[in-house]
Amino acid sequence: MAGSETEADPIFLSKDCLRTFSDLSSRDHLTRGLAMDSVASMYENWIKRHHQPPAESTPSPPDHVHENGEISQYSRHLTQHLSSLIRLATQCPFHDVRDRANEILECVKERGVQIPRPVSHGPSSFIPEHEIVPPETDDEQTRQLFVDAFLQNNRLENITSVMGFHPQYLESFLRLQHYLLRMDGPLPQDYRHYIGVMAAARHQCSYLVDLQESEFLMQDGDPDWLKGLDYIPQKLRNLCELNKILAHRPWLITKQHIEQLLRGNDSWSLSELVHAIVLLAHFHSLASFVFGTGINLEIDHECGHTLQPASLSEGANDVEAHHSNSVASSLESSEPGVEMLMHRMKKIQEAADLQEISQEEMKQRFEKVEKQSLELLPGQSACSECLAVSDYAKYRDDPHFHYEDFAKRGEERTIPTFRAQMEAPPGWLRDYSWEDQGFSLVNRLYSDIGQLLDDKFRMAYNLTYYTMGPQKDVDTSMLRAAIWNYIHCMFGIFHDDYDYGEVNQLLDIRLKSFIKTVTCYPERTTRKDYDNFWKEFKHSEKVHVCIMVLEARMQAELLYALRAIMKYMT
């Protein structure tokens, strides 16, 4: 074993190495083959230079771990690369890459190098791995989407695998994300990813912060910026206030916020600002999805792998066991089952044909739902080893600024409820219409984005398989509308043609509390919150709920921000 372990090895740090890894996600199998050859020879060279076969067969960590137990910088890089290789071996939708990655790993292992292992199993800690669509799925449409996603992101992200339950939606999600992050647009690449980091850090979402940090570096971003907000250009720093308000209390955005960003030195152009706002809203809402569906860290995330033998870190499974126990005990008080829900939907339908409800009454029903939601208090932050809260403080100012119930907005209630009307296309707003104003404004300032957003909102709002748990051929529109409108209710958006009485009849307290946590305090979501609602429904249906949270939340943020821009412009 070489004594030079503390020095960084140029092989694994070079740009060539990064490029080689990104060539692996080429559509062309020759390019992939060549890239795999270089990866193989990189490891071959490394082993020749640094590693000798183990004297005995006792597996030991000494080549990675110093005597004092600290892992050297150099070994950290090696471990990191090996975990990327494992990621390829398990997740790559191209089987040629998967097979070669496995061969190389085998070979490295035979030479006595210790291979890291993932700290968690599968893409989500809430959903059993075998239920999630595998990268090599037989479903042609989904497979194709996985390939696209892999080419787009240089990896098949855990998010993508979990969204694989809903391929139609995944398609519009990927299309928008690709456009936002990769295609020509007002903002340079490094800005886009840094904004992603800032947005995800508002919710301490280490999963997204880490992914966006590495994308940022891949796009030649200045590594100094990753030291925190004190190291970034003033122009980006000016975005902090908007980031904060948009993430937690978007109803507070005024045209003054917009004005400040567009004026003076380091100012933003309107197009740049619109691009930034869509990015912020995208990553805030994506953080809701990540926490809501229990997305695991990617294996090549610094905290996503370990060199410890399995037995020492099986704590995670204990947590799971603990959770399922506590769920079992909380089962006693029953929630209305699928049949009861179907019965209630039928009743609502019948009553709708008979009664006319006054506007006044409609408003009161909304306010009742709003007030009741005040009582739903999420738990404290989930404490996870890797939730390096203090670390993300460097990307956040005013860390104590968080969601506050819209219904509590000051005694004097100067901020009116946002009146909206939901017709077939979701987000038709009366005092500010997505269709008539938002859509065209956003499209004009950042071309085509309006269309992509619109497609994605509609997709999420209309998505249905006509199932409810075990039941088939059910019209679920009433239930889905209740969920969507309840999410908007968290942001004070009132649809004046919707009877909020339905929310209370169809959404049980456990579901409401899950929705509120995931929408407003995503970082506090626990396995128990997820397990606790909709016991008869499938995992894909719970993921469906999280997609609705993602989209309705994103729409709410954009509506407030675009309305402020419009007020500024007129």
Ligand SMILES: CC(C)C[C@H](N)C(=O)O
């Ligand atoms: C969220 C779920 C209630 C959706 C339902 N499974 C449907 O297909 O419409």
